[in-house]
Amino acid sequence: MCCWTRLRSSLTPYYRAWQIQCDGEFPQCNWCKHHNLACTFNRFRANSDTGHRVIVVAPDTPKAVIPNIADGPQDLLARPSSQVADSTRSSRIGNTFLNNVTYLRGHHVFSNEGQRWIESQVGESVNFDKLFSMELRWLKPLRSYTVPGADAPAGPQLPSxxxxxxxxxxxxxxxxxxxxxxxxxxxxxxxxxxxxxxxxxxxxxxxxxxxxxxxxxxxxxxxxxxxxxxxxxxxxxxxxxxxxxxxxxxxxxxxxxxxxxxxxxxxxxxxxxxxxxxxxxxxxxxxxxxxxxxxxxxxxxxxxxxxxxxxxxxxxxxxxxxxxxxxxxxxxxxxxxxxxxxxxxxxxxxxxxxxxxxxxxxxxxxxxxxxxxWDLRLSMLKSKVYEDLYTAHALQQSVTELLSSIRGLDEALEQWRLSLPIEFRPTLYFSRETPVSANLNTMAVILRLGYYHCLTVIHQASTRCQILEADLAGPRLDGIASSTKLTITASRSTLLYLHKVLPVVNPECSWYGFTDQR
Structure with missing residues (x-):
């Protein structure tokens, strides 16, 4: 079975996982293990007597920004906010990636404050249980869980x-x-x-x-x-x-x-x-x-x-x-x-x-x-992005210095984009109406996804400004608002591009699409 077929077939069963009663075995219950599904048994729960919640404080570090909800089931968002709050009392400690996502206005995206902010902006609540279940479908760590003291299973022999x-x-x-x-x-x-x-x-x-x-x-x-x-x-x-x-x-x-x-x-x-x-x-x-x-x-x-x-x-x-x-x-x-x-x-x-x-x-x-x-020039730019925005020294920048760094990196990214052949040059954004060639190759997909990811990471750093200074106004506030819009646009472009390109993409491109979507 080809790589594309295996990855594509793995998408369909996610909506079934939450319907199954798991037996709570670690790391997977017997049913989920034999059906190759993310185990939905929830081992971490809030203390109902004290009402305490486990909240992970997110550092100001770059992460993929928009969760995987744009093209999911319609009922993904349809859930009362009280149920969302109850469900997220469970700590998703095992998922270090999602537990460290910071998004807009300095709120942790899965904290109560972050959920309330999202609900106030979109008018709906996100069913985070289903969201986590969807994410775990392509998170398959290469780890072997064995009982201490037990003999490791014999590995395969080398072929001829x-x-x-x-x-x-x-x-x-x-x-x-x-x-x-x-x-x-x-x-x-x-x-x-x-x-x-x-x-x-x-x-x-x-x-x-x-x-x-x-x-x-x-x-x-x-x-x-x-x-x-x-x-x-x-x-x-x-x-x-x-x-x-x-x-x-x-x-x-x-x-x-x-x-x-x-x-x-x-x-x-x-x-x-x-x-x-x-x-x-x-x-x-x-x-x-x-x-x-x-x-x-x-x-x-x-x-x-x-x-x-x-x-x-x-x-x-x-x-x-x-x-x-x-x-x-x-x-x-x-x-x-x-x-x-x-x-x-x-x-x-x-x-x-x-x-x-x-x-x-x-x-x-x-x-x-x-x-x-990606392209060696883009990889070197990524190095500069981390150095200028996310190192310990960069986290001490003033708002003015931070916005200046963001502006310089944005210009460098644009210069790289314009240096590419026009037929492979990523567009500034991707919409549902943007045409996609039926003859896509691996690098065309990688370059576009890499561009949107880098753009997101650069402008996402502007969310720190609202923590650094509360009295933002004038040009600096305009700069933050502009960066926020670019972050959202780039993230949305990634999701829309993946939604459109996966049905027609060459098989060898599929792995990067799923990895970049994280």
Whole structure:
């Protein structure tokens, strides 16, 4: 079954989950576990005697702004406000993402004050139980819950080397391989030599872990049909994770590839906290292997994926891109400090990036410069967004300084948008009437969603102004109002775009749509 079919089929049963009586087993009741549903048993409840509620105070950190309600069932909003308040007395502690969302006027969006403010603006109340249930449908953390002391289940065996080599060829010639160049076909041959050797050679454990992580990625992207039979992404990823200690000890390129592929799997499954933790280890390997720098006094050579230095730089840019995106989604500091890295892009990157965008699927070979997720220029801008708006130093800015930072970042984002080829340039906003091409490719979807997400994160910072100063007036108040409108417009554009594009999008685009919607 392809990736698109699996993701699409997972959307339909969400409305059934809340009808089932769960037995309260942790982490899932038996019924939900066997039906692959988010368990709706509510273990955390308010103290009815004291009336105390557990309220999570949200830091001023960037998060995805608009919950997933724009195109949901009509009865999602139809619920008395008293019932909403009662239902939200239950702490959603397990969902760190939603519990840290801050939205407009400084209110926590799921606090009583936030709910009352939303109700006053839209005239209706949100059924948060259904909202959380919908969100959990595509939040599938890659974690194994086992009884302490119990033997871990045996993982899958590696398929034949011939089958793995077929997967390598498929991935290397695909759009995913162009956007996520985590393996190099010439280099990966040596990885297979180590992984399939009967001898326990130095680096063998990292090589085996790398192959398992690669198979997990192949399964996630739906490339595993008709070669090795059914493949379980989570089983392969769990085996790859079990090699983490030797991966850290051996410090090899194979180990680095393993960690980056696990980051991809965790990211696409919505487990951003695990992805961030894995990425922090990968960053240390990057530094050890000196992938964050370029050789001094060496002339720029044409791109060659078979050259280990080029491949290491590809791995650096993959880590960099995920790091800067994850820090904006979790609100936690990035792992990679730009000041310690050489951020020179691959030779002729901008021209080749625009050229590759305009081809449905370029002829992929060792000399084709990868596209990388989002666009390296946008990833560097994300780094500046976090640095200027969400670091500890940035949180001490005055209202005037904050609005100035927002304005400068907005201008930089607009310059990036205008630099893209017009046929792939995101529109300033997306409405129900905006046409969508039936021949969308992966990068066209990624760039538009990335633009709206970055715009939201930039202007969402203006909500702090209403906490910093209560006597706002004049131009500063106008600036805050403008940022608020842009935040709402960008968030609405994301939802409307996803609603329209998912029925016609190419299968390989679907994973990013769900991840970005969080």
């Amino acid at each position: 080397r011939v089958n793995v080599e077929k997967y390598v060829q498929i991935y290397g010639s695909s759009s995913q391989g162009l956007v996520f160049p985590v393996i190099s076909q010439p280099v990966f041959g040596k990885t297979l030599d180590l992984a399939y050797s009967h001898l326990q050679l130095p680096g063998s454990n990292s090589a085996k872990s790398c192959v398992y992580a690669f198979l997990a990625l192949i399964s996630l992207f739906g490339m595993d049909d008709n070669i090795h039979g059914a493949m379980d992404c989570q089983s392969y990823a769990s085996v790859a994770q079990s090699f983490q200690i030797p991966v850290i000890e051996e410090m090899t390129v194979d180990g680095l590839q393993t960690l980056i592929m696990l980051v991809q799997v965790q990211y696409f499954l919505g487990d951003l906290q695990s992805a961030a933790a894995t990425l922090s280890i990968a960053t240390r390997l990057l530094y050890t292997l000196e992938a964050h720098t370029l050789p001094a006094n060496k002339p720029s050579a044409p791109y060659d994926k078979g050259d280990m230095r080029c491949h290491l730089r590809d791995l650096f840019w993959l880590c960099y891109s995920f790091d800067k995106d994850i820090c904006l989604r979790t609100g936690q500091p990035p792992c990679i400090n730009d000041a310690h890295c050489d951020l020179t892009m691959p030779p002729d990157y901008v021209r080749l990036h625009d050229l590759n965008l305009q081809q449905s699927l370029p002829q992929v070979d060792e000399h084709l410069v990868p596209l990388f997720p």
